[in-house]
Amino acid sequence: GLLVTKCGLLRHRPGGGGAYWVDSQQKRYVPVKGDHVIGIVTAKAGDVFRLDVGGSEPASLSYLAFEGATKRNRPNVQVGDLIYGQFVVANKDMEPEMVCIDSSGRSSGMGIIGQDGFLFKVSLGLIRKLLAPKCEIIQELSQLYPFELVLGMNGRIWVKAKTVQQTLIIVNILEACEYMTAEQRKQALAKLSGN
Amino acid sequence: QVWQIRLDMHLLNHDGNITDAASIAGIVALCHFRRPDVSVQGEEVTVYTPEERDPVPLSIHHMPICVSFAFFHQGTYLLVDPTEREERVMDGLLVIAMNKHHEICTIQSSGVVMLLQDQILRCSKITAVKVAEITELIQKALENDQKARKEGGKFGFAESIPNQRITAFKMESAAVDTNDVEEQAGEIIAKADPPSEVSASPVVHTPGTAQIGEGLESSWGDLEESEKEEAAEEEGESEAAAFECEKVETEDTSTLKETKSDEPIVVSDSEEEEVVILEPQELPRKTR
Numbered sequence: 001g002l003l004v005t006k007c008g009l010l011r012h013r014p015g016g017g018g019a020y021w022v023d024s025q026q027k028r029y030v031p032v033k034g035d036h037v038i039g040i041v042t043a044k045a046g047d048v049f050r051l052d053v054g055g056s057e058p059a060s061l062s063y064l065a066f067e068g069a070t071k072r073n074r075p076n077v078q079v080g081d082l083i084y085g086q087f088v089v090a091n092k093d094m095e096p097e098m099v100c101i102d103s104s105g106r107s108s109g110m111g112i113i114g115q116d117g118f119l120f121k122v123s124l125g126l127i128r129k130l131l132a133p134k135c136e137i138i139q140e141l142s143q144l145y146p147f148e149l150v151l152g153m154n155g156r157i158w159v160k161a162k163t164v165q166q167t168l169i170i171v172n173i174l175e176a177c178e179y180m181t182a183e184q185r186k187q188a189l190a191k192l193s194g195n
Numbered sequence: 196q197v198w199q200i201r202l203d204m205h206l207l208n209h210d211g212n213i214t215d216a217a218s219i220a221g222i223v224a225l226c227h228f229r230r231p232d233v234s235v236q237g238e239e240v241t242v243y244t245p246e247e248r249d250p251v252p253l254s255i256h257h258m259p260i261c262v263s264f265a266f267f268h269q270g271t272y273l274l275v276d277p278t279e280r281e282e283r284v285m286d287g288l289l290v291i292a293m294n295k296h297h298e299i300c301t302i303q304s305s306g307v308v309m310l311l312q313d314q315i316l317r318c319s320k321i322t323a324v325k326v327a328e329i330t331e332l333i334q335k336a337l338e339n340d341q342k343a344r345k346e347g348g349k350f351g352f353a354e355s356i357p358n359q360r361i362t363a364f365k366m367e368s369a370a371v372d373t374n375d376v377e378e379q380a381g382e383i384i385a386k387a388d389p390p391s392e393v394s395a396s397p398v399v400h401t402p403g404t405a406q407i408g409e410g411l412e413s414s415w416g417d418l419e420e421s422e423k424e425e426a427a428e429e430e431g432e433s434e435a436a437a438f439e440c441e442k443v444e445t446e447d448t449s450t451l452k453e454t455k456s457d458e459p460i461v462v463s464d465s466e467e468e469e470v471v472i473l474e475p476q477e478l479p480r481k482t483r
Contacts (some may be wrong), residue, residue, distance in 0.1 A: 025210065120280075 005081070027124045029054045029154035031090035036110070038152030039098060041081045049077055051085075054121075054154045057095050061085060065099035067107035075112065082113040082158060084150055113150055117160030118167050124155050126178055137177055140189050141170060198232055200225075200253070211279035214290055223333055226243060226255050227340065259300040260329050262322040264289040266308045273314070289315070291322045295330040463475035 008024030029037075031053060039051030039059060043193040050058045061083065066075040077083070089097040130137060130151055138149070147161035147170055157174060161167040169192065179187060202224060229250030232243045252427055265277035265285035274281055282288075287308025293300035299319060304310060343350040 005192050009081075023125070025123055027121070027123045027155060029124060031055045031059065031087055032153075033090045033124070034085050035086065035090070035153040036086045037098070038113070038150060038156040039083045039085065039154075040055040040119075041077055041079050043079060044059060044077070046066040051083060051098060053096065053154065054100070055096065059096040059098045059148060060101070062096045065101055066111060067101050067105065077112060082119060083111070084152065084158075085110050099133060110179065113158055114148075114160070117148065118171055119156060120171055120175065121155050122157060124153070126149055126174075127153060127155055127157070129177075130157075130174075136182065137174075137185065138191045140186070144189060144193055145170070159185055166169060196235065198230060200228075200230075210261050211260060211282045212276050215261045215263050216242070218259070218292065219329060220334070222255075222258045222260065223337070226258070226333070226337060227251055228253055236352070257291045257294040257296065257298070258330055258333065259294050260326045261290055261292045261301070262318075262325050264291075264318050264321075266306070266310070270308050270310055270314060273318070290320055291319055293319070293322045293326045295327055297323050 006022045006024050008022045011021055011023050013019045031037075037053050038188050039053045039061070041049050042052050042058060043050040047063055049061045049063065051061055053059045062070075063069060063074050064076070065085075069075050082099075083100065085098040085100040087096055088099050089095075100107060102108045102110075117134075129135065131153075141147070145161050145166045147159055147166065150158040152158075157171075159167055159174070161170055173188065175187070176188070180188070202221055204220060208218075209216065229245075229252055231245065232248040232251050234241050234243070263276060265274045265281055266272070266283055266287040266289065267274070269286065274285075277285060277288075285306065287304065287306025287310070289310065290301065291299060293299050294348060299322075302315075340350050342348075436446045
């Protein structure tokens with residue numbers, strides 16, 4: 001029998017092997033192997049950190065899974081820190097495991113996210129939109145102020161701009177992009193850059 | 196008769212304070228529920244189907260509703276019904292469950308805040324007010340639903356969705372006119388003196404406690420921000436603001452006055468509101 005598990009639009013990508021998928025909107029994240037996510041350190045248990053990734057279980061991250069980490073040279077991770085990493089194990093039977101290095105041992109952008117900045121949640125659909133190549137929203141925002149941006153597939157975004165006010169403006173725009181049309185967004189940005 | 200009842204709650208979406216929302220959902224579900232009618236004759240038990248006999252409501256004696264309070268800065272600031280962001284950064288949480296007869300059913304305190312007796316009493320007074328409102332809302336909703344069912348109108352969860360009464364991602368935001376904010380802020384900052392150090396001569400009563408400032412009753416707590424603005428204005432701040440207005444360029448005067456009447460005004464990032472003693476004809480050193 002056929003069972004419906006997800007509602008949404010059916011999409012098709014003809015290139016490569018071709019792929020069909022259902023474009024759905026949800027806020028709840030389910031860990032998937034290979035996804036890059038932002039985790040919050042909740043506990044240090046011996047050699048392993050526990051991270052909250054927004055799923056049903058906390059993920060584990062070994063202290064050796066950082067670039068240049070050895071038993072003597074431990075990474076400086078505290079409870080409450082933000083980590084950008086990817087899943088190596090993520091299925092419904094086991095606790096998810098994360099690492100901050102890629103297969104060749106380099107960090108390639110992963111690791112502990114710096115101080116300050118602002119972390120907030122959006123829907124998973126918006127993240128996928130922002131991660132698309134040549135995303136209009138990101139291009140338009142970068143015309144506004146310079147800022148640092150980390151996008152986690154678990155719906156978490158970290159932003160840091162020069163001042164708190166600029167950071168909050170970017171946060172508000174990104175949150176509003178959820179339900180603003182392109183026109184409304186261009187208007188809002190025009191108003192802001194006009195000042 | 197003994198029935199076993201199971202209540203399942205599915206959280207579809209939230210912006211903080213799940214406890215309160217869940218308590219309301221739970222008690223309304225129980226009040227709304229109808230169970231099959233039963234008659235017992237000696238050893239014989241007959242359970243009637245809904246077609247045979249109208250189902251019967253549960254006997255709910257009272258409706259306890261939870262109200263949550265978030266504390267910040269060791270109990271200095273209090274927020275009722277915190278949002279998700281406020282919950283993430285709060286120091287402590289106090290949950291009070293009360294019914295409309297002002298009977299406290301539950302009190303739970305968590306976090307790293309030590310609460311004073313009068314704070315808890317004040318919270319329970321706020322809870323009484325909120326619970327009265329919410330209970331009335333619930334009664335009205337239940338009545339409306341009963342009426343709709345009797346008259347054959349539309350009712351139920353599926354009906355609420357298209358009417359935009361339950362929306363998934365939209366959040367109401369307070370509109371703030373940011374057109375001239377930078378200009379105004381620049382002027383205010385340029386005119387005002389820099390704020391003094393946050394911990395200016397704290398008084399140490401006993402080891403581990405300190406008092407900063409003295410004599411003034413804390414105007415935070417159950418006053419909302421708009422009321423606090425009014426309280427500040429009563430102190431004569433309005434005259435000082437008018438004094439400031441005169442110095443400002445004429446084209447900006449109107450907009451400055453405009454934001455004063457608009458509520459809410461966003462307070463600066465500084466955690467410590469400076470205590471101001473107004474002398475006549477002296478510009479206050481308060482930064483907004």
